[in-house]
Amino acid sequence: MKTIVEIESLVHRYPDHTTIEFGGLDFNIAPGEVVALLGSNGSGKSTLLNHLIGQLTPHTGSVKVFGVNPRKEIKKIRHLLGMVLQSPEEQLLGPTVWDDIAFALYNAKWPEEKIVERVESVMADLSIGHLHEKLPHYLSGGEQQKVALAGAIVMNPQLLILDEPFSRLDIKSKSALIEMLRKINQKYGTAILLTSHDLSMLPELAHKVYIIKKGRFIGQGKPEETLLNIPLLLEADLEPPALLELVALLRKQGVDLPYSSKAEEVASALLPYLSYNRRIISR
Numbered sequence: 056m057k058t059i060v061e062i063e064s065l066v067h068r069y070p071d072h073t074t075i076e077f078g079g080l081d082f083n084i085a086p087g088e089v090v091a092l093l094g095s096n097g098s099g100k101s102t103l104l105n106h107l108i109g110q111l112t113p114h115t116g117s118v119k120v121f122g123v124n125p126r127k128e129i130k131k132i133r134h135l136l137g138m139v140l141q142s143p144e145e146q147l148l149g150p151t152v153w154d155d156i157a158f159a160l161y162n163a164k165w166p167e168e169k170i171v172e173r174v175e176s177v178m179a180d181l182s183i184g185h186l187h188e189k190l191p192h193y194l195s196g197g198e199q200q201k202v203a204l205a206g207a208i209v210m211n212p213q214l215l216i217l218d219e220p221f222s223r224l225d226i227k228s229k230s231a232l233i234e235m236l237r238k239i240n241q242k243y244g245t246a247i248l249l250t251s252h253d254l255s256m257l258p259e260l261a262h263k264v265y266i267i268k269k270g271r272f273i274g275q276g277k278p279e280e281t282l283l284n285i286p287l288l289l290e291a292d293l294e295p296p297a298l299l300e301l302v303a304l305l306r307k308q309g310v311d312l313p314y315s316s317k318a319e320e321v322a323s324a325l326l327p328y329l330s331y332n333r334r335i336i337s338r
């Protein structure tokens with residue numbers, strides 16, 4: 056299968072000699088794939104993302120993104136990448152929200168009317184149209200995250216890299232972001248790599264999940280397999296979402312439940328079992 060991201064025997068060494076050896080299962084991303092990288096604090100997620108965008112130099116091993124070494128040739132692939140890193144406020148450089156989001160389009164010399172059309176459509180998708188005159192510096196954390204995301208998707212990247220995209224968002228904004236990422240993925244075939252500790256949001260979004268522990272990829276698969284593998288999640292110090300844990304436990308007891316992070320779906324699959332038992336008890 057064609058891949059757009061590959062790493063091989065990657066070892067990173069920070070100046071203080073903290074060393075992360077990425078290993079275990081192969082890590083790769085195919086065009087149009089939505090990949091969630093899950094791991095506890097310090098497991099190496101941000102380090103890996105920084106290698107993919109050419110911010111770090113491998114101690115040994117290699118990284119390929121769209122077939123090139125991002126550390127050496129980022130200019131060749133920069134237009135294919137959109138990213139929001141862990142401190143989105145550091146990415147917001149325009150004097151106003153509107154300028155910030157439009158920045159890459161002006162740089163790419165888009166005609167003015169196309170720029171206005173595109174920026175307005177992205178702002179509407181993220182429900183941030185009301186912020187257009189605001190100074191990015193004075194936005195709330197969640198608003199900054201959305202503005203940085205708008206700046207990342209405005210050029211229709213082929214790979215969107217998101218470090219903890221849900222961390223500052225309230226529940227309504229999280230669901231809206233999931234919806235939007237799904238839309239971008241389906242409409243434009245944009246591949247997405249995101250990191251998260253919050254597993255409850257992923258079942259509806261990710262095509263593939265990697266579980267990382269201290270640089271080692273210890274699990275990989277479809278979310279419905281990986282996120283129901285409770286021992287694997289616990290081994291990686293990840294908190295299994297309560298509903299998925301319940302589904303996994305009841306499935307082991309032979310109860311036929313769907314893989315879902317929606318309580319209503321699990322509840323309606325459970326109801327027939329409950330009414331069957333109630334009939335037995337009342338006899």
Ligand SMILES: Nc1ncnc2c1ncn2[C@@H]1O[C@H](COP(=O)(O)OP(=O)(O)OP(=O)(O)O)[C@@H](O)[C@H]1O
Pocket residue numbers: 069070071073075094095096097098099100101102103
């Ligand atoms: N600049 C640095 N200098 C030295 N060590 C670092 C540096 N940045 C990260 N590390 C160390 O590298 C390891 C991996 O860090 P990384 O930030 O990649 O983890 P993470 O999985 O993204 O964690 P989190 O979920 O907390 O963001 C940690 O042990 C961290 O202390």
